[in-house]
Amino acid sequence: MKFAKILPYMGMFQNGVIMTLKYTALSLVLGIILGLLIGIVKLSDGKVCKIFKPVTYAFTAIFRGVPLMVMLYLVFYATPQVLGFPLSALGAGVAVFGLNTAAMTSEVFRAGIVSVPRGQTEAAIALGVQKRQAMMDIVIPQALKSILPAIVNESISLLKTTSLISVLGVADIMRTSNLVLAQTYTAFEPFIFAAVIYFILVYILTFFANMLERGLRKGD
Amino acid sequence: MKGACVKVIEIKELYKNFGKLEVLKGVSLTIEKHDAVAIIGPSGGGKSTLLRCINMLEVPSSGKVLVDGVDMTAKDTNIMRMRQKCGMVFQDFNLFPNMTVRGNLIYAPMKTKNESMNSCVDRAKELLDKVGLLSKLDEYPRKLSGGQKQRVAIARALMMEPEYMLFDEPTSALDPEMIKEVLNVIRDLAKSGMTMAIVTHEMNFCRDVSNKVCFLDHGVIMENSATGEFYSNPKTDRAKEFLSKVM
Ligand SMILES: Nc1ncnc2c1ncn2[C@@H]1O[C@H](COP(=O)(O)OP(=O)(O)OP(=O)(O)O)[C@@H](O)[C@H]1O
Numbered sequence: 358m359k360f361a362k363i364l365p366y367m368g369m370f371q372n373g374v375i376m377t378l379k380y381t382a383l384s385l386v387l388g389i390i391l392g393l394l395i396g397i398v399k400l401s402d403g404k405v406c407k408i409f410k411p412v413t414y415a416f417t418a419i420f421r422g423v424p425l426m427v428m429l430y431l432v433f434y435a436t437p438q439v440l441g442f443p444l445s446a447l448g449a450g451v452a453v454f455g456l457n458t459a460a461m462t463s464e465v466f467r468a469g470i471v472s473v474p475r476g477q478t479e480a481a482i483a484l485g486v487q488k489r490q491a492m493m494d495i496v497i498p499q500a501l502k503s504i505l506p507a508i509v510n511e512s513i514s515l516l517k518t519t520s521l522i523s524v525l526g527v528a529d530i531m532r533t534s535n536l537v538l539a540q541t542y543t544a545f546e547p548f549i550f551a552a553v554i555y556f557i558l559v560y561i562l563t564f565f566a567n568m569l570e571r572g573l574r575k576g577d
Numbered sequence: 578m579k580g581a582c583v584k585v586i587e588i589k590e591l592y593k594n595f596g597k598l599e600v601l602k603g604v605s606l607t608i609e610k611h612d613a614v615a616i617i618g619p620s621g622g623g624k625s626t627l628l629r630c631i632n633m634l635e636v637p638s639s640g641k642v643l644v645d646g647v648d649m650t651a652k653d654t655n656i657m658r659m660r661q662k663c664g665m666v667f668q669d670f671n672l673f674p675n676m677t678v679r680g681n682l683i684y685a686p687m688k689t690k691n692e693s694m695n696s697c698v699d700r701a702k703e704l705l706d707k708v709g710l711l712s713k714l715d716e717y718p719r720k721l722s723g724g725q726k727q728r729v730a731i732a733r734a735l736m737m738e739p740e741y742m743l744f745d746e747p748t749s750a751l752d753p754e755m756i757k758e759v760l761n762v763i764r765d766l767a768k769s770g771m772t773m774a775i776v777t778h779e780m781n782f783c784r785d786v787s788n789k790v791c792f793l794d795h796g797v798i799m800e801n802s803a804t805g806e807f808y809s810n811p812k813t814d815r816a817k818e819f820l821s822k823v824m
Pocket residue numbers: 595598600619620621622623624625626627
């Protein structure tokens with residue numbers, strides 16, 4: 358093994374890490390905001406929300422059922438054919454990863470809130486507190502205990518999934534390893550290096566998640 | 578203490594369905610100031626539903642519920658304001674696990690009455706002292722026994738200085754040795770003149786504390802009489818049968 362061979366490409370790997378983090382962060386923000394909104398629609402009894410409810414469940418079902426690689430090709434190559442203008446890899450990637458995250462986290466938000474016993478809300482409103490207020494003060498703080506770990510898992514899965522973007526030629530960690538392979542004619546070192554980088558990134562995420570979880574576990 | 582009869586709660590021809598299931602079938606009941614009404618009857622008879630209809634945790638299908646003469650089912654009634662007059666105690670306590678005992682007690686008065694933290698905490702201490710749990714002020718609910726949880730829940734309800742209280746099987750989730758400490762708190766409340774309705778299976782307690790008994794079976798009030806009369810001379814066969822099973 359000659360890891361010295363890949364040393365000249367450290368700058369490229371650094372850019373690769375930045376690219377991977379960029380896709381992860383943007384998709385995560387899009388996914389969580391959209392996921393929260395969709396989760397609320399799934400939970401709501403309101404008239405307007407009721408119309409959209411089947412759509413939200415279909416949305417989650419589609420992203421569960423279709424491989425992301427297929428989604429990525431559909432959005433990047435097929436959609437422009439329909440729309441008449443090309444999409445950037447960033448646009449297509451963040452759209453697919455973000456929507457996928459939204460589909461998954463919407464379930465996380467929904468299940469988290471449903472998991473808080475109904476008696477909690479009832480006790481609060483029986484004391485004369487507004488339902489919305491009880492949601493904020495009583496239900497959501499309890500729901501977060503199950504929501505946050507699940508969101509972290511989703512983030513970890515997202516970080517690893519972004520390696521798919523390399524098929525569109527984006528120079529993330531994965532694509533960089535491929536480029537290094539092509540230039541050095543050695544496969545083992547660059548891919549081991551990529552694996553180690555992904556592992557460390559996930560490790561850091563997990564570390565912060567554990568800290569957060571410990572902070573949340575005060576009450577029980 | 579028993580002055581002129583002031584009607585606190587008037588239930589008139591109350592019906593409640595869950596889909597096709599008819600749970601309450603024309604229930605009428607009046608609770609006067611300082612009454613301690615025991616609501617008893619077989620499981621599934623609609624006791625909890627009746628109690629929950631009083632403060633609109635369940636919305637009646639038809640009929641009227643008047644609290645202090647205010648129609649609870651009317652659209653323009655401020656239900657939140659009306660619920661503040663009512664202290665409800667649940668079978669499974671429903672303490673907020675994300676707050677300490679202090680937090681549980683001061684939460685509602687601070688949110689709904691804009692009361693200062695200091696005056697809330699003072700009252701919280703007073704009430705905890707009354708239920709014998711002042712030392713648990715800064716404990717989280719998970720550290721308390723069932724009996725302690727229920728006493729905290731009663732204190733939490735009293736924090737709103739309610740006009741009347743609703744107890745839905747307050748001791749059914751408790752181990753036998755803890756039932757007494759909770760019943761004693763409720764007994765003291767009744768003695769102090771608090772108006773209350775209690776759903777209970779504790780027949781001795783019911784006999785001893787309530788002044789009226791309401792026997793509810795299959796969504797119908799079969800008997801509604803003074804406690805002594807109910808126990809010594811039940812009128813209906815259903816009530817006789819029920820008593821012979823539980824006494
Ligand atoms: N939210 C609900 N949706 C559907 N059915 C319900 C609901 N709440 C209660 N019921 C049904 O209504 C009937 C009466 O229930 P309720 O809880 O009022 O009885 P109960 O007299 O309090 O009985 P228990 O002594 O077991 O507590 C039961 O058959 C119950 O299954």
